[in-house]
Amino acid sequence: MKCRKCGNKASVNMRQHKLALCKEHYLEWVPEQTERFIKKYEMFAHDEKILVAVSGGKDSLALWDILTRLGYQADGLYLGLGIDGGINYSHESQRLTEKFAGDHSLKLYVVDIEKTYGQPIPVLSQISHRGHGKPCAVCGLAKRHEMNRIARDLGYDVLATGHNLDDEAAVLFGNTLSWASEYLLRQGPVLAASDGLARKVKPLCRFYEREMTAYSLARGIEYIYEECPFAEGSQSIYYKELLNQLETARPGAKLTFYLRFLEARKRGDLFIEKNIERAHLHSCPKCGQPTSTDDLCSFCRMIEKVNSMPVS
Amino acid sequence: MDGSYPDGRIPLQGVILVKLVLRNKEFEVKPGMTLLSALQKINVVPESVIATREGEMILDDEILKDGDMIKLIAVISGG
Numbered sequence: 001m002k003c004r005k006c007g008n009k010a011s012v013n014m015r016q017h018k019l020a021l022c023k024e025h026y027l028e029w030v031p032e033q034t035e036r037f038i039k040k041y042e043m044f045a046h047d048e049k050i051l052v053a054v055s056g057g058k059d060s061l062a063l064w065d066i067l068t069r070l071g072y073q074a075d076g077l078y079l080g081l082g083i084d085g086g087i088n089y090s091h092e093s094q095r096l097t098e099k100f101a102g103d104h105s106l107k108l109y110v111v112d113i114e115k116t117y118g119q120p121i122p123v124l125s126q127i128s129h130r131g132h133g134k135p136c137a138v139c140g141l142a143k144r145h146e147m148n149r150i151a152r153d154l155g156y157d158v159l160a161t162g163h164n165l166d167d168e169a170a171v172l173f174g175n176t177l178s179w180a181s182e183y184l185l186r187q188g189p190v191l192a193a194s195d196g197l198a199r200k201v202k203p204l205c206r207f208y209e210r211e212m213t214a215y216s217l218a219r220g221i222e223y224i225y226e227e228c229p230f231a232e233g234s235q236s237i238y239y240k241e242l243l244n245q246l247e248t249a250r251p252g253a254k255l256t257f258y259l260r261f262l263e264a265r266k267r268g269d270l271f272i273e274k275n276i277e278r279a280h281l282h283s284c285p286k287c288g289q290p291t292s293t294d295d296l297c298s299f300c301r302m303i304e305k306v307n308s309m310p311v312s
Numbered sequence: 313m314d315g316s317y318p319d320g321r322i323p324l325q326g327v328i329l330v331k332l333v334l335r336n337k338e339f340e341v342k343p344g345m346t347l348l349s350a351l352q353k354i355n356v357v358p359e360s361v362i363a364t365r366e367g368e369m370i371l372d373d374e375i376l377k378d379g380d381m382i383k384l385i386a387v388i389s390g391g
Contacts, residue, residue: 001371011369020371057389166388213362213387214369227389240388244359 012214015251023218030215031066034203038070041189043201048157050074051198053147054100054108056093058216058223059162061100063204065219067160068104074160076101077150079143080112082120083135085229090120093224100221109154111146122230134230151198163202166209169254170239172261184270188262208254209240328379334361335386343380348372350382360388 001010003022010020021029037043044050050067054060054076067074078097083090094110101108114120119127121142125135151159168187175183189206193199204212216223231237246253264270281290284297286304291297296304329340332350339354347370351358361384363370376382 001373010371013371023369059389208359209389210359210362210387213385217362217364217369217385225385231389237388241357241360244357244388247359248357 011218012211014208014211016208016247016255026214027218030207030211031069033206034066035070037189037206038201038203041201043160043190043203044072044158044199046072048073049155050158050160051147051151051154051156052076052160053143053162054078054097055162056096056224057162058221059164059167059204059209059212061097061162061221061223062212062216062219063160063162064100064106065104065221066215067203068106075107075109075156077109077111077147079146080110080114081139081142082112082114083122083139083228083230087226087229089224089226089229092226096222096224109150111150113142113146136230136234139230148196148198152196156198158199158201160201160203162204162212164204164207164209164212165254165258166240166243167236168202168205169243169258170236172258173239173243174235181270184261185265188265206255206258330376330378330380330382332356332363332382332384334384341376343376343378345376346372347374347376347382350376351384356384361386 001013001020002008003010003025004019005025006022008022011023012026013020050072052060052064052067052074054064055078064074064076076097078094080094081090098108098110100106113124117124121139122135124142125138128138147159147161150156172184172187174180175187189202191197191200207215215221243254243257281292282294283289284291284300286296286300289297289299293301295301327343330343330350332339332341332354334356341350341353345353347363348358351361351363351372358372363374364383364385365374365380370382
C-alpha cells in the first residue's frame with residue numbers, strides 16, 4: 001500500500017477514510033486534522049490557556065504533543081491515583097509523564113490524591129463503599145473533581161482530555177443500550193463552562209484509538225502500555241471490542257455512529273417524537289392496504305410487474 | 313552456526329515460522345501469508361492492534377516472511 005501523498009510505502013492505513021499515509025505524512029496529517037476539529041467545534045483559541053489532563057497513556061501524551069506542536073499554551077496535570085496492582089501502575093505512569101514533560105520542557109502539575117486527601121483511590125473506594133468492589137467510580141469522581149479544581153484555581157480557560165473516538169463510541173453505545181437520554185444529550189466534543197465548572201474539550205474525539213497508537217509510536221512517545229489493573233473486564237473495554245469487530249467488517253461504522261449522533265443532537269432530532277413528520281397514507285386501489293405511494297402499493301406494483309413479464 | 317535463529321527457532325524443512333507476539337501471548341503461523349490472514353488465523357481483531365516488525369509499523373497487506381517476529385500492540389485502553 002502506498003502513501004496517498006508521496007507514493008512511498010505507507011505505514012498507517014485508515015480504512016474509514018480510504019487513506020493510507022507514510023510515517024512522515026501521517027505525523028503531519030494528525031495535527032492538521034486536530035486543528036480542524038478544534039476550529040470546527042470551537043474548542044479554544046491560541047490565546048487561551050489550556051490544561052491537559054495527562055495520565056501517561058498514549059492518548060493524553062499524544063494530545064499534549066499535538067497541542068504543543070500546534071503552538072498552543074498547553075500545560076499538563078497528572079493525578080497520582082495510588083494504584084499499584086502489582087505493576088507499580090501509578091508510579092510508572094507518573095514517571096513516563098514526567099519524562100515526557102521534561103523531554104519537551106513542558107509545565108506539569110502533579111497532584112497526589114493520597115497526599116492531598118489522606119488515602120489513595122483504592123482505599124477511598126473501599127471506605128466509601130462506592131463502586132461495587134472496584135475503584136472505577138471513585139477514580140472517575142476524583143479525576144473530574146481535581147481536574148476542575150486545578151483548572152479553576154490556576155486560571156485555565158479550558159480543560160482538555162485525550163478521549164478518542166473509540167472512547168466516545170463506547171460511551172455512546174452503552175448509553176444507547178440503556179437509552180440514558182440525560183447522558184446522551186450531554187455527550188459531545190465540548191462541554192461548555194458553567195458556574196464553577198471549567199470548559200472541557202476532547203480534541204481527539206474523531207481519531208480512532210488505533211490512529212492515536214500509531215501517532216504515539218511514530219513520534220516515539222513512551223507511554224504506559226499496561227492497562228490499569230482495575231480495567232480488566234470493564235464494560236467500556238467490552239464495548240470497544242464489540243465495536244472493533246463491527247468496524248473490521250464495516251470500515252467507518254464507528255465514525256458514522258458517532259458523527260451521525262452529533263448531527264442528530266445538534267439538529268434537536270433526539271427523543272422528540274413531534275419533530276418526526278409522519279408519512280401520509282392512502283389506500284392501495286388494488287388491495288386496499290395503506291400505502292405511502294400515490295398509486296398501487298409496493299407489493300401490488302411488484303405483482304403487476306411480474307405478471308406483465310413474458311413467460312419464458 | 314547451527315542454522316537456528318537468535319530466539320532458538322530451528323528451520324523445519326527449510327521453513328521458519330512467523331512469530332506474532334501480543335502482550336504475553338505468542339502465536340506462530342507459516343510464512344507467505346498476509347498480516348491480515350495471519351491475524352484472522354490467530355483470532356485477533358485487526359482493528360484492535362497495530363503490528364510492527366523491527367520497530368516499524370506494517371499494514372494488513374504485508375506478506376510475512378520466514379522468521380519474521382511481529383509485535384502486535386494492543387490499542388484498546390480502558391479506565
